[in-house]
Amino acid sequence: MDIAVFSTPALVAQATANKILAFIQSKPNALLCLAGGDSPRLTYQYLAAAVKSSGTNCGRLQFVSLDEWVGIPPTNTGSCFYFLQETIFGPLAIPPVNIHFFNSSATDLTAECNRIDKIIAQLQGIDVLLAGIGLNGHIGFNEPGLPQASAHVTELDSLTQQVGQKYFEQNASLQYGITQGMAQLLQSKTILLLATGTKKAAIVQQALEEKMTDAVPASLLRQHSNAFALLDREAAALLTQ
Numbered sequence: 001m002d003i004a005v006f007s008t009p010a011l012v013a014q015a016t017a018n019k020i021l022a023f024i025q026s027k028p029n030a031l032l033c034l035a036g037g038d039s040p041r042l043t044y045q046y047l048a049a050a051v052k053s054s055g056t057n058c059g060r061l062q063f064v065s066l067d068e069w070v071g072i073p074p075t076n077t078g079s080c081f082y083f084l085q086e087t088i089f090g091p092l093a094i095p096p097v098n099i100h101f102f103n104s105s106a107t108d109l110t111a112e113c114n115r116i117d118k119i120i121a122q123l124q125g126i127d128v129l130l131a132g133i134g135l136n137g138h139i140g141f142n143e144p145g146l147p148q149a150s151a152h153v154t155e156l157d158s159l160t161q162q163v164g165q166k167y168f169e170q171n172a173s174l175q176y177g178i179t180q181g182m183a184q185l186l187q188s189k190t191i192l193l194l195a196t197g198t199k200k201a202a203i204v205q206q207a208l209e210e211k212m213t214d215a216v217p218a219s220l221l222r223q224h225s226n227a228f229a230l231l232d233r234e235a236a237a238l239l240t241q
């Protein structure tokens with residue numbers, strides 16, 4: 001895994017946005033899978049600005065959902081969909097038909113998982129995965145000790161449930177998540193992992209320097225041959241290399 005450390009979160013975001021912009025310019029019909037959460041917020045701002053100033057047409061890009069809170073509708077401001085619609089799909093004017101998101105309120109969530117897996121296969125795999133890292137090392141909602149190959153519903157660990165409240169205006173029930181599977185994600189052609197801030201330092205060190213294990217799903221990204229970790233100085237503070 002290629003590790004780049006920048007002095008500020010803004011520089012991390014700028015570098016990440018530049019990488020994504022270069023990618024979508026080279027493949028205008030790319031399939032992207034983007035995390036919600038705080039880590040990529042600034043990256044999306046820079047990317048939207050760069051797309052605009054460069055006149056890049058994003059009308060042929062495709063997007064697939066990384067994860068969603070089960071039972072939280074897309075109209076809820078704390079949902080992954082709402083966040084991505086506001087920060088990137090809307091600003092990039094992505095046609096709704098090109099956005100393939102988990103319906104986490106579906107009555108048959110297994111069918112929903114199969115639907116998303118099938119779309120990824122039809123679109124010939126994810127080109128770029130942009131992931132954040134959970135404080136417990138999760139990627140998407142692949143929770144410690146529980147990563148599965150393909151899309152699945154998972155019980156969220158207590159830390160994820162607790163931390164997840166930060167996205168919601170009112171207390172939300174966050175017991176389950178629906179997520180793409182780790183093996184599926186590892187087939188992405190390019191993986192970008194973003195982490196900033198002191199809070200992430202310990203888990204970043206574990207993921208990037210300790211043994212690769214299902215117990216720290218982010219550590220599994222190191223087996224990928226085209227994966228990049230983009231960190232600020234604070235998140236990288238405990239790395240020994």
Ligand code: F6R
Pocket residue numbers: 034035036037038039040066067080131132133134135138139140141
């Ligand atoms: C969200 C997602 C999660 C987050 C992770 C870090 O779609 O996939 O895995 O990336 O929980 O969240 P933040 O960036 O808020 O620290």
